[in-house]
Amino acid sequence: MSLKLYNTLTGKKEPFESIDDVVKIYSCGQTIYEDMHIGNAKTYSAWDVLKRYLEWKGHEVFQIMNITDVGHLTDDADQGEDKIEKSAKEKKLEPMELVTKQVIKFYKEMDLLNMCTANVFPRATGHMVEMIECVKKIIENGYGYEVNGSVYFDVPKFTEEHSYPVLGGRTIDDLQVGAGGRVSSEQIQEKKSPIDFALWIKAPPEHLMRWPSPWGEGYPGWHLECSVMGSKYLGEIFDIHTGGIDHIFPHHPNERAQNIAMHDLEEEPIRYWLHSSHITVEGEKMSKSKGNFYTVEELLKEYEPSVLRTFFAGIHYRSHSDFSFKSLEEAKKKLHRIKNTIRLAEESEGGEKDTLIESIDRMRKDFEEAMDEDLNTPLALSKLISFSGEINNNLDDRKEILEEAVALIKELAGVIGIELEGIETDVKAEPYVDLLIEIRQKLRAKKGYELADTIRERLENLDVIVEDTDSGARWYIK
Template identity: 40%
Template sequence: MENNLVLYNTLTRKKEKFKPLNEPFVGMYVCGPTVYSDVHLGNCRTFVSFDMIFRYLQHLGYRVRYVRNITDAGHLEGDRDEGEDKFSKKAKLEQLEPMEIVQKYTLGFHDVLRLFNTLPPSIEPTATGHISEQIEMVQQIIENGYAYERNGTVYFDVDKYTNAYDYTILTNRKLDDLLNNTRELGGQDEKQGRLDFALWIKAKPEHIMRWPSPWSIGFPGWHIECSAMSNKYLGAQFDIHGGGMDLAATHHTNEIAQSEACNHVQPAQYWMHTNMLTVNGARMSKSAGNGFLPHELFTGEHKLLTQGFSPMAVRFFMMQAHYRSTLDFSNEALIAADKGYKRLMTAIELLEKVRPNSEKASSEFEINKFKTRCYAAMDDDFNTPVLIAELFEAVRYINAAYDGKATIDADTISALKDSMHIFVSDILGLDASAETTSTDNVDDLMQIIIKIRNEAKKNKDFTTSDRIRESLNAIGIKLKDSKDDTLWNKI
């Protein structure tokens, strides 16, 4: 299959031509949420970004198997499997069974992503549903000589692994630096090396979630679940592995180590990572008090916001930044994005009302060059900001054509409708109809107001006509007149 897609590979730290292992099939694995709390905005950005990537790969004609896991087995505090189990802690606080916690927050996660108009993954496996696969993988790693058991807990032997493979290949960090930043072994520590991490953990008496294994009654380490599930559904080698950049240094590094130790091959051809979120230039975090939950953006019930924003406006805001770039949230930036989103959607509505104004003269808008530029943007590592800039060139032309200030023919109108649907709806995933509000009858109400205003204009009562326009403008509604019709949109 011919394609011009080039994507940035974290593994090699450069852009590479996309060549799937088994065209036209593409295997893509994205680390999903740990469902013990509400999904945070950083998660949303990652999943919205990979939804866009999923959409574009499908648009190019690939048959994509998109696997996004659910972490519901519980893992301990910190990347090294230490401290208190988060699921047990939450279950005790809310006086619920751990799987009630899982169900509650999994449903909440799905509800939020539906609001963002994301497509469901092809497969959404859970860690608790794949305990046997994780045990089998741990057994194979032990047999291959890269893991050891101590008192019922199984550890990955990083020192042994580094003799045969590059442990820091994903981050290009120096092994000595990792060792210097890792705590010294205590007298009771079971690990042979400071960087060793748990593949299987013997459960303490108070630990709620536990399963039998050849080594102990226990539970899997955090990292092994993704290696086991990606291997089951995509094979030992697949095309794309994705997640947030915060996962690269430890979780994804350990995934690579586990998979290579088990299968002797690098699991994914391309590693892709979304960048972090900031708020007014500062890193978003709960401790800083500047974190956002999705519903706070939608309702505006946050100390840093002056209004609420629709899920599609927030998705548009996310698409305005490249997935590998830092995304800075601020009230002003969201307001600007909201206006831009409404302007884009209004132009698409106007396009349905545009009529050819010339039978002979060719259109001023070169539709084929426009489409070529749009595809070039997406082929350049999914560069949505450049795509959006191209779309607004089309918006300017649509507005001019609607006002009779630009030449347009029937073929261009038809091609523009198709192109805007493809790039705005199919690829960027922006769909006004995906949003539901309690004001579904607003359009009917506005049509009544517009009719009254038009009657006032017809009777040359321009004072009333102007007062209606100004009053609507004062509450954030703009009227747009043409020789055939009057449209309205929120500003």
């Protein structure tokens, strides 16, 4: 069975074949001037799953995710203010100070969400030398020109010799941002063609983030870092490039053109382009002005990371989907169901049957089939939940079979990013809770239900769930 992926470059689902033994993936990461929000996390989760699934299928994977720590511009067409600078000024921080804080937070949250799996998280500012070299090469190869300390990519020249497949059905004319006379700045006017874009931008005097270059002090254009870091860590030609749907245009086509221009390539530099759809919040586009902007930080105060990952797994990466607390609650319940099964199976003594053997085989196949179809995690998840039901129905299977089934659930859930290991009772609290439970059992035996119920309620308030069963009471931490 082979994995099929929807390739934006061709607009088709294609069987995935890697160029060589190691699958190389570039994932567009974050511009690090603000906190990670639910939408960012949704996208990163998709690429984390991509990596995990490829590895599960036996590939070796090398994935990088860039961290943009030199700001892009707030305005269109290489104009306006640098977002990192802007945010730093507002917070009265040195730009790199802001970046440092945000990067630490980013890693922490990625780790909490179980998606800190990229092999390298390269940062733009750490690759200034390479970026300058890249610009030089593009000029040498005849696709770039300098004007007044800025360097532009010569799009018309490029299209004479190379294709410019604008991803997602856009046309090259769409590059003409600001060409309608709306924006009339010096920098736009100095371009040879309105569809050219900046490789290197001359820094105005007040600009804080600046680096010396052969063309004077400046800073890199938006698309440059991705071309440079991709080539550096993954090579001139590599397998997969991922990003948000918003990057379909113009970022990715420009990045692709740069890759070709800098290495003077004849062939396609990147084979598969994957794009993840955005999520809306309660039916509306997420935006700060609407106040429906949820950060990972605040959501993690209310929900454990696995709940978020279950929520993400429940949506296909290319589908539009809606985030709401209701949907998070649903995700929480799904997770609960799976966890419950694991508990029940682990607690079971086992019996003589081996009914589950077949289900285990089928589960594996179903999972792979679902995931092979362009990473259909919602289907995979639903299969996992059905499988939980089957286990619940066969808790009297042989113990080793139950163990195998549980191991499989953990393994497969792990592939779609849901961490199921380590749901243990709090060791320190254990003897005290046991004591309370014991007392409660004695009360129940004497029909002292009122107090017994109080104990149960009070424990529940402390996130300790008590359940009475035929063979006595058991408890776990919520």
